[in-house]
Amino acid sequence: MTSTANPPITSPAGGSRSGVTVTPGRLFLGGEWVDGGDRRRPVIDPATGAEVTTVAEAGAEDVDRAVAAARRAFDSGVWSRLPARERGRVLIRAANLLRERSEEFARLESLDTGKPLVFSRVIDVSTAAEMLEYYGSLAGSVEGSVRSTGAPMMAYTRREPLGVVAAITPFNFPLVLSVSKIAPALAAGNALVHKPSEETPLTALRMADVLAEAGVPAGIFSVLTGGSEAGQALAAGRRVDKIAFTGSTAVGRKIAAAAGENLQHATVELGGKSANLIFADADIEAAVGTAINGFVYNTGQFCMAGSRVLVERPVYDQVVEAIAAASAHVPVGDPFDEGTVIGPMTGPRHLEKVRSFLRRAQEGGARVLGAGAAEPEAVTAGGYFTRPTVLADVAQDSPFVQEEIFGPVLTVQPFDSEDEAIRLANDTPYGLAAGLQTRDVTRAHRVAAALQAGLVWVNGWGVLDVAMPIGGYKASGYGRECGPEGLDEYLQTKSVLISL
Incomplete structure (x- = not known):
């Protein structure tokens, strides 16, 4: 459960x-x-x-x-x-x-x-x-x-x-x-x-x-x-x-x-709407951790956030359940508390944008999971806090997949083949970053070459170095x-x- x-x-x-x-x-x-x-x-x-x-x-x-x-x-x-x-x-x-x-x-x-x-x-x-x-x-x-x-x-x-x-x-x-x-x-x-x-x-x-x-x-x-x-x-x-x-x-x-x-x-x-592809042969535990880090880091206010996760169907249910369960326990709180992982949104305008997306998701019948499913509008002492939320089984043409939310909101979709995964990953206006989780080294090179993004991570997310260029494709x-x-x-x- x-x-x-x-x-x-x-x-x-x-x-x-x-x-x-x-x-x-x-x-x-x-x-x-x-x-x-x-x-x-x-x-x-x-x-x-x-x-x-x-x-x-x-x-x-x-x-x-x-x-x-x-x-x-x-x-x-x-x-x-x-x-x-x-x-x-x-x-x-x-x-x-x-x-x-x-x-x-x-x-x-x-x-x-x-x-x-x-x-x-x-x-x-x-x-x-x-x-x-x-x-x-x-x-x-x-x-x-x-x-x-x-x-x-x-x-x-x-x-x-x-x-x-x-x-x-x-x-x-x-x-x-x-x-x-x-x-x-x-x-x-x-x-x-x-x-x-x-x-x-x-x-x-x-x-x-x-x-x-x-x-x-x-x-x-x-x-x-x-x-x-x-x-x-x-x-x-x-x-x-x-x-x-x-x-x-x-x-x-x-x-x-x-x-x-x-x-x-x-x-x-x-902007970005970066896809993170999890193949069935990946280290699933590590891939789940990577997926969570990819969308909660900096409260999701990250142009290279891994805000879309695409999962090969044999492990789809397992990954969805694990991400939703783990994200519910990510510490949210005062940025000066050493145990905090998610601080507040930077301002009320950004918080309201995230809330408006979540309201639309709930009204539209999306499967809403994670901490945000129970209490999406968590606020304390006047601050601009929200909890991480997972949206499962969303359609490729939905605004949650196509538009940059810029908050701790993750969409999860299944795929049945490598070609389908690449097609879904590339099928947004954006192309800033992407990632894939797999143990197959030939697949890693093949898929990295096919992804329309300026930066591709393999078996990780968000690692940046000043020696490596950053920039986007498309919008x-x-x-x-x-x-x-x-x-x-x-x-x-x-x-x-x-x-x-």
């Missing part, structure tokens, strides 16, 4: 539980902290619903000032013409400073997003430091090549920075997704204006201090907190040479359209982050031909 027992949701232990002091945020513009206009925006603790602080609300005029400062700094050559190895040393110093302040950054990230502190420490802060270090080490390797031509001339290529980069990042991994743009952009010699999510801006503001202390010159890096006005002004700015965006597919389409109108470079890493976007491919996105090639 599938268990519906729910572990208690632990209550936040009061306002001091974060252990960090948070002051009202200002804009970091042109190397200085400025107040901006009179408008302020609250930052909410998603575990309690209480206001933590306020940050400045940047407007279009602030965007213009930041871009102008970035343009001046870039054109001056203070960073772009600095020897690449020296730029690399600055980024490595920033990595070391981040590690020295790792506990502060981890606690800020958990306070801001609601993710469990243990994950903020081990994954988010660690990954951000590794990115800075990796691209700091890679900066000195950027070089052109000498080419042979049919004419009497010396011919070679140069790899040069693009200029001014606009980086717009979402709420779910604010530190990692900020640094995934900051590190390669700066390593390549660009200037960068960053607008973090209006909901989770705190670590981006602290990164400005880290980069300045490490030696990034004034004007090369700015942070503008605020909402859609600042984001739209930055994306539409004609003095920006590249837009680097991570977020929803709907907003990504607008970003790409604006970049196309202005003939700007762009990378857009967008999951274009361009790549991480790896040397991520650095290439911030460079352009110039050919030089000298007559002899």
Whole structure:
């Protein structure tokens, strides 16, 4: 029988539980902290619903000032013409400073997003430091090549920075997704204006201090907190040479359209609806654990979440029952409780989106299992909590399979053959990630090649490394982050031909 027992949701232990002091945020513009206009925006603790602080609300005029400062700094050559190895040393110093302040950054990230502190420490802060270090080490390797031509001339290529980069990042991994743009952009010699999510801006503001202390010159890096006005002004700015965006597919389409109108470079890493294929020959116990981790991690607010599980029919009932039973016991609670695995959703808007999907599933007669079947709308102390929910026997054309829910909701479907599994996995608008669980090594290679996704895991889920590129197929976007491919996105090639 599938268990519906729910572990208690632990209550936040009061306002001091974060252990960090948070002051009202200002804009970091042109190397200085400025107040901006009179408008302020609250930052909410998603575990309690209480206001933590306020940050400045940047407007279009602030965007213009930041871009102008970035343009001046870039054109001056203070960073772009600095020897690449020296730029690399600055980024490595920033990595070391981040590690020295790792506990502060981890606690800020958990306070801001609601993710469990243990994950903020081990994954988010660690990954951000590794990115800075990796691209700091890679900066000195950027070089052109000498080419042979049919004419009497010396011919070679140069790899040069693009200029001014606009980086717009979402709420779910604010530190990692900020640094995934900051590190390669700066390593390549660009200037960068960053607008973090209006909901989770705190670590981006602290990164400005880290980069300045490490030696990034004034004007090369700015942070503008605020909402859609600042984001739209930055994306539409004609003095920006590249837009680097991570977020929803709907907003990504607008970003790409604006970049196309202005003939700007762009990378857009967008939504996902990733399929995890479990074959009958897999280690079922390990596969079930992988499936649960794939959809509950970061409260399901993960563009590469394994939100669809496809199971070979001989083990389908066994896997459904095991996932539903185990997910009912995943600890949900205060992110500063060391035993918490699922924290709150980052905000009320995201929580309501998940609840609306679950209401539709229940009204539509879907088989709803797991903790969410008994108590889907669990809330404590004003926080934005929900429990993991499993939807079994859903149709391929249902919105639960086709649309990104962005919460701890998993669909489970059966398949009868390898070809059917591949067809079902590829049959959504998205193509960001995918996975398969099998002991058959030839199947692993064959299926990985057939899956339409930018990243494929075999016998695991969610393992990422800064050396490996990330990016999407189809409506999951274009361009790549991480790896040397991520650095290439911030460079352009110039050919030089000298007559002899």
